[in-house]
Amino acid sequence: MLTNWISPDALKSLNDGFVVAIMLEAKEGQADALAEILRVLTPPTMAEPGVKLFLPYRSPTNPLKFFIFELYVNEAAWGAHEATDHFKTAVAQLLPTVTRRERVPFIPFLADAIPAAKLHGSEPKSLLR
Secondary structure, eight states: OOOSSSOHHHHHHHTSSEEEEEEEEEOTTOHHHHHHHHHHHHHHHHTSTTEEEEEEEEOSSOTTEEEEEEEESSHHHHHHHHTSHHHHHHHHHHGGGEEEEEEEEEOOSOTTTSOHHHHTTOSOGGGGO
């Protein structure tokens, strides 16, 4: 169902935590500035002890749109991230460059619902696409 490129332990780790999905839309003429803010923000964020992943993406079909996948060990780690100087600096720089900033938190609800056999390609390949 999912994939066979990641170990079950790694997949479990990625599906255990507190996720925040961020949608950003840059103002016309500000997309590259926004991309640079996110580029600078990523290394110190990934160095935080409560951060598992911080992955910014840019749309290939609309370069004004950005998505950030944030995975924390728990909700408190998200709060700790928002209290850091690098986060506060980035947000102060980023807000004037965007027309949209949407932050939606998520928690896993299917962590134990996927049988281990389905994690490693025992289903038909057509389901792996």
